[in-house]
Amino acid sequence: MGVSVDEAVSTGPVRDHTPPTRRFGGRGRSVLEIALLTVLAVVMLFPVLWMIETSIKENRDVYAIPAKFFDFTVTLDHFKDVFVASGGRSALSVSFLNSVVVAGVSTALATVLGVPAAWAYSRFAVKAKKDQLFFILSTRFMPPVVVVIPIFLMYRQFGLIDTKLGLILIYTAFNVPFTIWMMKGFVDEVPAEYEDAAMLDGYTRLQAFWRFTLPLLLPGIAATAVFALIFSWNEFVFAIFLTSSDDVRTAPPAIAGLIGGTTVDWGLVAAASVVFALPVLVFAYLVRKHLVAGVTLGAVRR
Amino acid sequence: MAGIEVTALHKRYPDGTVAVEHVDLSIGDGELFVMLGPSGCGKTTTLRAIAGLERQTTGDIHIGDTLVNDLPPAERDIAMVFQFYALYPHLRTRDNLAFPLRAEGLPKAEVRERVDEAARLMRLGPLLNRRPRRLSGGEQQRVALARALVRRPRAFLMDEPLTNLDAELRADMRTEIKHLQGALGTTMVYVTHDQVEAMSLGHRIAILNKGRVEQIGTPLEVYDRPASLFCAAFIGSPPMNLIEVEVADGKLRSQGGLVLTPPPGLPRDRCLVAGVRPEALEVTEPGAERSVPARVVSAEWLGDEIIYVVDHGGQRDVRVRMPPTVRFAADAPVGLRHTGGTPAVYDVSTEELVA
Numbered sequence: 185m186g187v188s189v190d191e192a193v194s195t196g197p198v199r200d201h202t203p204p205t206r207r208f209g210g211r212g213r214s215v216l217e218i219a220l221l222t223v224l225a226v227v228m229l230f231p232v233l234w235m236i237e238t239s240i241k242e243n244r245d246v247y248a249i250p251a252k253f254f255d256f257t258v259t260l261d262h263f264k265d266v267f268v269a270s271g272g273r274s275a276l277s278v279s280f281l282n283s284v285v286v287a288g289v290s291t292a293l294a295t296v297l298g299v300p301a302a303w304a305y306s307r308f309a310v311k312a313k314k315d316q317l318f319f320i321l322s323t324r325f326m327p328p329v330v331v332v333i334p335i336f337l338m339y340r341q342f343g344l345i346d347t348k349l350g351l352i353l354i355y356t357a358f359n360v361p362f363t364i365w366m367m368k369g370f371v372d373e374v375p376a377e378y379e380d381a382a383m384l385d386g387y388t389r390l391q392a393f394w395r396f397t398l399p400l401l402l403p404g405i406a407a408t409a410v411f412a413l414i415f416s417w418n419e420f421v422f423a424i425f426l427t428s429s430d431d432v433r434t435a436p437p438a439i440a441g442l443i444g445g446t447t448v449d450w451g452l453v454a455a456a457s458v459v460f461a462l463p464v465l466v467f468a469y470l471v472r473k474h475l476v477a478g479v480t481l482g483a484v485r486r
Numbered sequence: 487m488a489g490i491e492v493t494a495l496h497k498r499y500p501d502g503t504v505a506v507e508h509v510d511l512s513i514g515d516g517e518l519f520v521m522l523g524p525s526g527c528g529k530t531t532t533l534r535a536i537a538g539l540e541r542q543t544t545g546d547i548h549i550g551d552t553l554v555n556d557l558p559p560a561e562r563d564i565a566m567v568f569q570f571y572a573l574y575p576h577l578r579t580r581d582n583l584a585f586p587l588r589a590e591g592l593p594k595a596e597v598r599e600r601v602d603e604a605a606r607l608m609r610l611g612p613l614l615n616r617r618p619r620r621l622s623g624g625e626q627q628r629v630a631l632a633r634a635l636v637r638r639p640r641a642f643l644m645d646e647p648l649t650n651l652d653a654e655l656r657a658d659m660r661t662e663i664k665h666l667q668g669a670l671g672t673t674m675v676y677v678t679h680d681q682v683e684a685m686s687l688g689h690r691i692a693i694l695n696k697g698r699v700e701q702i703g704t705p706l707e708v709y710d711r712p713a714s715l716f717c718a719a720f721i722g723s724p725p726m727n728l729i730e731v732e733v734a735d736g737k738l739r740s741q742g743g744l745v746l747t748p749p750p751g752l753p754r755d756r757c758l759v760a761g762v763r764p765e766a767l768e769v770t771e772p773g774a775e776r777s778v779p780a781r782v783v784s785a786e787w788l789g790d791e792i793i794y795v796v797d798h799g800g801q802r803d804v805r806v807r808m809p810p811t812v813r814f815a816a817d818a819p820v821g822l823r824h825t826g827g828t829p830a831v832y833d834v835s836t837e838e839l840v841a
Contacts, residue, residue: 309499377572380539386560386589396574 232461238454239263246450262455275430276456279438283460286348286434287416290355294412297356298363299405303393305364306371307379317368320361328358332425339426346427351434354422359412366411370404371397410471414464435460488550488640489515489673490536495545497531505531506542507697513675518667520676520688524720528697529677530645536675537566537643549640560589565634569646571626573618579629580605580614586637600636607666608632624655631663641673648683660686681721685709693717711830715837718761718830724793724805726761731831733758738831742799742822743778749828749841757834764807766826769794769814777821780804782814798822
């Protein structure tokens, strides 16, 4: 999920608020800064721009040499092809639907499991709490690729290969530790006294959590869920190893599958990629404030 | 209203930390009882156990005649005020006050009546329609107090309620709480680490240290005869001078020659320390009557008084409280004279009061 997160928490607007340092002198530095940022922006954004352009070009313009930057006919045919095939829905649209289901359900599961766990770790004196939390975090230390083969073998035993349930379970497993850690920070920020006061007012501990702490945690939950959603949505390695049929496949392997035939319909690939990238951008935009809050968590005392 | 009995309270957390080693308290009906101690001494845990927010590992708690060990907080008929005021952020003052009553299921008319009464007592009229965010710290604490009042509980539990307020407001609220408790006559258990608060508020003070009660007594008892070296060092600002003494010819004699009247029943052949309050000593001109030689190390000019730190027989931290009119320069040779009565005497090895 690295790239998406970096985009979401882009330091651009934040940097504007920091007073310029005097090291290089005011004007000279800002010129240099703007120049470097421009170069960086062009390098970073050009592939995105090219993807968008390709998705709305006609096929002959896609392959035109020299490449056409501005002077081409705009068409939405590729986008139509993403969703509709001759005689019904396209295979890609099924993949997108699968992605929505898998990412949505795994995020919901991770949230439902992770938030109460985070609350418990924050509020109660648990035996060897630090060790437990470290152990939970440690499951995220290794790259997922490392465990693909064992998990593949395990899934084959349990009949989870090529099922959406299999993907949901593995994504949940990866998101729960993350949810616990991020939510624990948010729970720590909500004073435990609210729950104490509610308990003195006649509520049980769980009611106190549900009625008073949970509403205050909603922004944090939203931010955490978006991170989990982006991870599940973008995940490629497990998806390509553990699924094969068109009915089960999520969008990332499906889009990758478009490349590799005798001819590659680059227009379709680009359009599918745009459709794939949009939800993540929209979500990240909606909760951008909390994303920054999540990333800088603990840097500022309440 | 009811008294509170805490018997052999012990609290050990699952991670092995012992917050309360052994605490016995007998708090009278209508008493304002202060638990005083440094952070980590177990005072807050004891209070939370009384409230039912923590379950003690062993020991009994009675409120009135009821054994409350297994009762949830709501059924103990107590109200608690927290250091962080814990007003529900989404509710206006009026609803914050009404909340515990509605939770009890009281009829609307009575809720309104009780809220108005509490608001009048705490002078909250203009604040009733505001949310906590729009109240100052002092106002929030007044609302929190009112929120405790409306329940008409059998006892109030106060967990460092004034710590977050600035000094001036704190003094005002202190007076207000004392007055309120006196007027209502409700038992109040008040936890603080601030000795001034404890001395000015409490009918009785319990000094806690490392999960044990070091001393229980009225403010004057606690000040005059601290029960242990810990209490002696904790109460008073500056704290009591602890001067090593020997028993000789029926007198207590310090290394520097200061002679004190021994209390009766003093044990022999033990290492003893006399506790002498800074105001029980006097800095004089060198060679004055009944004085022993000393030297001024430094002086703190506090306006209404001067605290002299003097070197007396090698002990360089003897503090003496003097009126601001008596002035000696630093390093000046002076006399040191004991003007108080019989000092408290402690055994160095047990750290406890021996006579």
